[in-house]
Amino acid sequence: MSRKFIVGGNWKMNGDTDQIVEIVKNLTQLPLDPNVEIVIGIPSIYVAYVKSIVPNNVAVAAQNCWKAAKGAFTGEISAPMIKDVGAEWVILGHSERRIIFNEEDDLIAAKVAHALESGLKVIACVGETLEQKDSGITEEVVTKQIKALVPAIGNNWQNVVLAYEPVWAIGTGKTATPQQAQEVHAAIRSWLSTNVSSDVAENIRIQYGGSVTAANATELAACADIDGFLVGGASLKPEFVDIINSCN
Structure with missing residues (x-):
């Protein structure tokens, strides 16, 4: 099965106009593997600006959205707003949203459903904490998070990318070994085959995220079930281009 490699950059709450110009210059001037789909997650205040200056081979994502199209939700943005300014994607369920902002599985599922209904594509994040990893329940935690998304996604799997992000490896400098990452990715695919369909399992792209750098x-990328990366801090640096080109 051939699944198009997809590399996402999640800028998180970083960047200003000068830094954005420099990042986009790197993405414009340096060669990018044409066989890789590229998506960059932008702080909401800069989504429209970045969309206006990125090259056509780089898609733009918001880093979050609310579960309704409009209303009295001060400080939130909706999927139709994201789409209205030209962005095509949204990142939902990131561990920082789950842990810092206490977003539960049912809320994340509602957001995913709303985003897909609004015509956005979704990078849906799942992952376990260090305590859960050490307790040997990684697969249980990750599949529970995915199970909550299944009814929200419905028949829209072609517009969803899963991102496995072990929480213990995000921003810590620690990275799952290729073997560890591959095992979880394979387990996710196996669970989908059993609980959703073999077609979904074969076609869904599963990114790895967790201190991905040009060095690793x-x-x-050589692992059979790793179909891309969701990159944090390194997406703000020139090495992001090397990560994009890593499967070449």
């Missing part, structure tokens, strides 16, 4: 990307 090539080895991770």
Whole structure:
């Protein structure tokens, strides 16, 4: 099965106009593997601006959205707003949203459903904490998070990318070994085959996220069930181009 490699950059709450111009210059001037789909997650205040200056081969994502199209939700943005300014994607369920902002599975599922109904594509994040990893319940935690998304996604799996992000490896400098990452990705695919369909399992793209750098990307990219990366801090640096080109 051939699944198009997809590399996402999640800028988180970083960047200003000068830094954005520099990042986009790197993405415009340096060669990018044409066989890789590229999506960059932008702080909401800059989504429209970045969309206006990125090259056509780089898609733009918001980093979050609310579960309704409009209303009295001060500080939130909706999926139709994201689409209205030209962005095509949204990142939902990131561990920082789950842990810092206490977003539960049912809320994340509602957001995913709303985003898909509004015509956005979704990078849906799942992952376990260090305590859960050490307790040996990684697969249980991750599949529970995915199970909550299944009814929200419905027949829209072609517009969803899953991102497995072990929480213990995000921003810590620790990275799952290729073997560890591959095992979880394979387990996710197996669960989908049993609980959703073999077609979904074969076609869904599963990104790895967790301190991905140019130094470890090539080895991770070689794993059979890793179909891309969701990159944090390194997406703000020139090495992001090397990560994009890592499966070449």
